[in-house]
Amino acid sequence: xxxxxxxxxxxxxxxxxxxxxxxxxxxxxxxxxxxxxxxxxxxxxxxxxxxxxxxxxxxxxxxxxxxxxxxxxxxxxxxxxxxxxxxxxxxxxxxxxxxxxxxxxxxxxxxxxxxxxxxxxxxxxxxxxxxxxxxxxxxxxxxxxxxxxxxxxxxxxxxxxxxxxxxxxxxxxxxxxxxxxxxxxxxxxxxxxxxxxxxxxxxxxxxxxxxxxxxxxxxxxxxxxxxxxxxxxxxxxxxxx
Numbered sequence: 248x249x250x251x252x253x254x255x256x257x258x259x260x261x262x263x264x265x266x267x268x269x270x271x272x273x274x275x276x277x278x279x280x281x282x283x284x285x286x287x288x289x290x291x292x293x294x295x296x297x298x299x300x301x302x303x304x305x306x307x308x309x310x311x312x313x314x315x316x317x318x319x320x321x322x323x324x325x326x327x328x329x330x331x332x333x334x335x336x337x338x339x340x341x342x343x344x345x346x347x348x349x350x351x352x353x354x355x356x357x358x359x360x361x362x363x364x365x366x367x368x369x370x371x372x373x374x375x376x377x378x379x380x381x382x383x384x385x386x387x388x389x390x391x392x393x394x395x396x397x398x399x400x401x402x403x404x405x406x407x408x409x410x411x412x413x414x415x416x417x418x419x420x421x422x423x424x425x426x427x428x429x430x431x432x433x434x435x436x437x438x439x440x441x442x443x444x445x446x447x448x449x450x451x452x453x454x455x456x457x458x459x460x461x462x463x464x465x466x467x468x469x470x471x472x473x474x475x476x477x478x479x480x481x482x483x484x485x486x487x488x
Contacts, residue, residue, distance in 0.1 A: 285369045296322070299316060332423075334424040351487075356465050356484045358397065361384040361479075366473050372393035391440075392439055437482040447478075453472050457470045
């Protein structure tokens with residue numbers, strides 16, 4: 248009886264040890280923003296080298312087993328532009344409005360998009376994006392452009408109604424890097440029911456998003472240290488009254 252009990256205990260310890268080895272390490276925030284910034288930049292480059300745009304401009308990951316995507320160029324080959332803030336934008340060739348409408352910093356925009364946030368981590372010396380979460384997706388949701396999103400431009404009435412000093416600040420709502428890069432694009436003049444043909448990509452490192460600051464709860468989870476990848480088309484823009 249004692250031998251049976253001892254054997255069972257050994258098995259339980261062994262199984263517990265295996266489970267611990269299989270469980271991923273809990274995310275540990277880098278000690279400094281400089282390290283986080285470095286991780287972000289490395290992860291972004293890796294992301295661009297492992298993803299491409301399909302025939303409708305959707306970001307897709309290259310498959311290790313399916314050869315049908317072999318002829319698509321990597322995002323790194325699509326002339327990505329790096330802004331001083333670290334934000335990167337890619338204009339998809341042949342998918343821009345001609346002549347299109349300039350996008351003002353305070354315009355009301357109608358945006359068809361799919362956006363994911365990621366946290367850049369280092370595992371055994373390999374830096375990459377992990378823990379993808381949906382930030383926004385009208386493509387996978389309603390199929391209707393999002394109108395006047397506060398992460399692009401928050402209304403003054405929202406700021407005036409803020410109940411704390413923080414909630415009265417634009418930085419609590421707006422993703423600075425997205426606003427910065429979007430103004431390099433031009434808007435279409437499409438109806439909301441038009442089929443999409445995504446015009447580009449904007450990759451915002453965490454330092455140009457919310458970094459480690461408190462922010463409005465857009466998704467129900469924290470965007471602390473998270474970079475955001477936007478895949479989008481501006482259907483229309485109109486001046487704000």
